[in-house]
């Protein structure tokens with residue numbers, strides 16, 4: 001399909017134009033050449049005729065000269081008689097002597113002689129076929145009043161000239177055909193050098209579209225087509241990564257959902273079947289059920305937020321808030337868990353009072369996410385330090401941990417949705433993506449610094465609230 005179309009376009013756009021130009025050139029050249037040759041023949045003949053006319057006038061002025069004899073000499077000794085036949089015509093319009101030496105033919109047709117007699121300058125020209133041969137003839141009426149001579153006539157055959165013209169026309173047509181042949185050869189090479197890679201690119205792109213994400217193109221040219229190959233390969237790689245991430249996400253989310261569900265189911269069944277269960281065990285079971293339910297609901301919330309974020313439906317409920325109070329609250333919330341996991345959670349208290357303009361629940365959610373990560377990706381004995389400071393018009397919240405850290409390869413990616421640098425710990429891989437987006441919606445930024453094996457520092461920058469903002 002593509003082959004046909006590109007070839008067709010080439011045929012219309014370039015080949016036809018070249019063909020028309022070449023044909024016009026051949027036609028113009030042929031006519032020009034013919035005109036040029038015929039003109040030179042006519043010019044040469046007229047030059048001889050002019051010279052003879054002058055000679056005749058000179059003779060006529062000299063009374064000692066025998067004019068009829070001189071005329072005979074002039075015709076018989078005509079210097080170009082091998083190419084041009086010179087004739088002398090008498091007053092009856094009959095050729096009485098010719099340079100060819102043959103007996104003059106009385107029945108000879110002489111249209112140019114007739115024309116000369118009718119014309120005002122006494123010159124008549126004729127070009128055409130006479131007894132099967134193309135000739136050029138010109139008649140000059142005699143400028144001298146003579147009893148015998150009425151005109152000189154010059155005749156030359158055009159067959160040699162016509163052969164010459166024919167030769168050149170055939171030559172130029174052959175050159176034209178050679179050019180067309182060359183154009184067709186080089187263009188078909190050029191077209192196939194585009195069309196063939198394009199159809200193989202199309203073939204691979206189709207395979208990728210049909211789900212064969214492992215299909216790759218081999219780059220054969222280092223040009224625009226090569227670039228196209230690179231782009232398509234890159235696209236396929238990205239698709240492959242997204243596909244892998246999606247699969248991993250589904251499996252990790254399923255796992256995340258299954259673990260608390262198993263605990264809830266297990267405890268539920270135990271409580272139901274054991275009628276004599278003591279109060280303490282039952283309370284413990286109930287606590288697990290509540291905790292796991294909470295985990296499930298927060299996970300579902302996270303997923304819902306993520307889906308709202310993707311569709312652009314995440315609404316912000318903005319207002320003035322004391323960010324220090326929120327941090328303290330979240331730290332307090334995690335103190336129990338940190339202690340349990342033998343992780344030191346330190347809050348660098350401050351006397352300052354920082355007000356930001358934002359959605360209190362969303363910002364809490366971000367803090368929960370980041371502190372949760374810090375604890376989750378730390379081991380027993382590690383420390384998590386939360387602090388706040390002012391920098392110009394912004395506040396900086398830093399959450400530093402001495403946990404497992406993130407490798408330099410993963411670091412630029414961890415903010416991407418579904419990206420998990422570490423699959424040994426539970427998580428959906430969307431926490432940082434959501435947090436980053438929420439902070440961006442507050443006009444701030446979220447950055448990560450990490451050294452693998454040493455720990456991670458997350459810095460949240462938020463603009464300080466300014467009175468102006470509230471005046472609207």
Ligand SMILES: Nc1ncnc2c1ncn2[C@@H]1O[C@H](COP(=O)(O)OP(=O)(O)O)[C@@H](O)[C@H]1O
Pocket residue numbers: 369373374375377401403404405406414415419420421422426427428429430431432433455456
């Ligand atoms: N404090 C941290 N220490 C080490 N790795 C971290 C930390 N915070 C985030 N990460 C890495 O970044 C990834 C993405 O984090 P996140 O989006 O919160 O996903 P999740 O917590 O569900 O795995 C994590 O899977 C983890 O590999």
Ligand SMILES: [Mg+2]
Pocket residue numbers: 369372373427429431432
């Ligand atoms: Mg997380």
